[in-house]
Amino acid sequence: MTKILLSKITIILLILIFGACKNNTTQEENLTETEIIIETPPDTAVLIETEVMRGEGPFNVMERLNIDRRLRQKILDTLANETDFTALKVGEKFAGLFCLDTIKLHEFMYFQDEMTTHRVKIAYDEEGKSELIYVMDEKPSQTRFRLIKGTLNSPTLDAEFRNLGLPLSIVGVATNVLECKVSFRTDARIGDEFEMLLQETIFTDTIDGEEIEKTLGNRTSVLFVSYSGVRAGKHKGYRYFDGDKSSSYNAHYTEDGEALIYSGLRYPLDKIHITSTYGMRRHPVTGINAKHEGVDYRAKSGTPVYSVAEGKVFKSQFDDLSGNYIAIKHKDGTTSYYLHLSKRSVGVGANVKARQVIGLSGNTGRSNGPHLHFGFRNASNQWINPLQKRMIATPKLQDEKLENLKEQVAEIKRIYAEQ
Numbered sequence: 001m002t003k004i005l006l007s008k009i010t011i012i013l014l015i016l017i018f019g020a021c022k023n024n025t026t027q028e029e030n031l032t033e034t035e036i037i038i039e040t041p042p043d044t045a046v047l048i049e050t051e052v053m054r055g056e057g058p059f060n061v062m063e064r065l066n067i068d069r070r071l072r073q074k075i076l077d078t079l080a081n082e083t084d085f086t087a088l089k090v091g092e093k094f095a096g097l098f099c100l101d102t103i104k105l106h107e108f109m110y111f112q113d114e115m116t117t118h119r120v121k122i123a124y125d126e127e128g129k130s131e132l133i134y135v136m137d138e139k140p141s142q143t144r145f146r147l148i149k150g151t152l153n154s155p156t157l158d159a160e161f162r163n164l165g166l167p168l169s170i171v172g173v174a175t176n177v178l179e180c181k182v183s184f185r186t187d188a189r190i191g192d193e194f195e196m197l198l199q200e201t202i203f204t205d206t207i208d209g210e211e212i213e214k215t216l217g218n219r220t221s222v223l224f225v226s227y228s229g230v231r232a233g234k235h236k237g238y239r240y241f242d243g244d245k246s247s248s249y250n251a252h253y254t255e256d257g258e259a260l261i262y263s264g265l266r267y268p269l270d271k272i273h274i275t276s277t278y279g280m281r282r283h284p285v286t287g288i289n290a291k292h293e294g295v296d297y298r299a300k301s302g303t304p305v306y307s308v309a310e311g312k313v314f315k316s317q318f319d320d321l322s323g324n325y326i327a328i329k330h331k332d333g334t335t336s337y338y339l340h341l342s343k344r345s346v347g348v349g350a351n352v353k354a355r356q357v358i359g360l361s362g363n364t365g366r367s368n369g370p371h372l373h374f375g376f377r378n379a380s381n382q383w384i385n386p387l388q389k390r391m392i393a394t395p396k397l398q399d400e401k402l403e404n405l406k407e408q409v410a411e412i413k414r415i416y417a418e419q
Contacts (some may be wrong), residue, residue, distance in 0.1 A: 050064060050095070
C-alpha cells in the first residue's frame with residue numbers, strides 16, 4: 001500500500017536530512033558529487049512510500065508513483081552500477097520525496113535493507129531540466145566469522161540446519177552445494193558430521209532508545225561447507241568471488257575448481273544485470289500493458305551471448321519484432337530464446353554446447369536500446385520465468401580463475417583455523 005506522511009515533524013526531518021526545502025525563488029546552484037540543494041517549499045514537502053508488488057520491478061514502482069517516464073529511465077541509469085535489482089522481492093520498500101506545489105520529484109529512495117538506503121537526489125534548472133546525484137546512506141557495520149559444527153540427528157540436513165536457527169537463504173545455499181556431491185536420500189546416516197563457516201554483517205540498530213545488535217541475513221555468506229559420513233564420504237565446498245558482484249562465476253567450488261551448483265543451466269552473459277523481469281509491464285516502446293515473456297539483461301552491443309545449455313539450434317533468423325534471434329531446443333524438450341542480437345553466429349541445425357558463443361547482443365527489432373531478451377519455453381511450449389531456473393557459470397574453473405580460487409581457498413582456511 002502507498003501511504004503519505006504529512007506530519008509537521010516528518011516534514012521538518014525531511015528538510016534537515018535531505019537539505020530539501022528553501023523558498024519559492026529559483027536560484028542557480030553549483031552541484032557537486034556530495035551536495036545538492038533541492039528547492040521545495042517547507043510546507044509542501046511530502047514523502048510517498050510504497051512496496052514492491054508481485055511481478056514488479058523498480059520501473060513499475062516509479063510508474064505507480066507517477067514519476068515521468070524519461071525521469072524514470074534517468075533514475076534507473078543512475079542506480080545501474082550502484083544497486084542490484086535482480087533479486088528484488090515482494091515487500092521491499094521505495095519512496096519518493098515530492099513538492100506538492102510543483103508535483104516535482106526531488107528524491108527517489110530504495111531501502112535495500114535495514115542498514116542501507118540508496119538515494120537519487122534531483123535538482124531542476126530554470127528550464128526544468130533535471131540533474132541527478134547518487135548518495136548511499138549506510139549504517140556502520142562490522143564483519144564477523146562464525147564456524148558451525150554439528151552432527152546429523154534429523155531426517156534431513158535441511159531440517160538440521162533449520163533447527164540451528166539459520167536463515168532459510170543460508171540453508172538453501174549450503175544444502176544445494178552438498179547435494180552436488182552427496183546423495184542424501186541413500187547415503188546420509190544419523191551421526192554424519194557437517195561444518196559451515198559463515199561471514200556475517202553485524203550492525204547496531206536503536207529501538208525504543210535501546211541499542212540492539214543485528215545480523216543481516218541478506219549479507220551473510222557461506223564461505224565453506226563440508227559433510228563427512230561413512231557412506232557419504234568426505235566433501236568440501238568453498239565460496240569463490242570473481243571480483244564483480246554481477247559475475248556469473250560467483251559460486252561454490254571444490255578446491256580443484258569443480259562447480260558445486262545443483263543445476264544444469266548456465267547464464268547467457270558473463271555479467272548479469274536485469275533491466276526488466278518476467279511478467280506484466282508497460283512496454284517501453286509501445287506503452288501498452290502486456291506480459292513480458294522473458295527477462296531483459298543489460299548488455300552493450302557486441303557483448304558475447306552464450307547458450308545456457310547443450311542443444312540444437314532450430315531457429316536462427318530475423319523478424320521485425322525480435323530482430324536477429326536464435327532459439328535452441330534442449331534435451332529435456334525445453335527451448336531457450338535469445339533476441340535483439342547484432343550478430344548470429346550459429347545456424348539452424350547446429351549442435352551447441354553449454355557456454356558456447358552463439359551471437360552478439362544488440363538493438364535489432366523492436367527495441368529501445370542495446371540489451372538481451374532471454375526467454376524460455378517448457379516442454380509444453382509455454383513461456384516460463386527464466387529466473388525460476390537455477391543457472392550456473394561454468395562446470396570447472398580454469399587458468400586465472402582457478403588460481404584466484406586457490407588464493408581465496410587459502411584465505412578461507414586461514415579464517416577457519418582462527419575460529
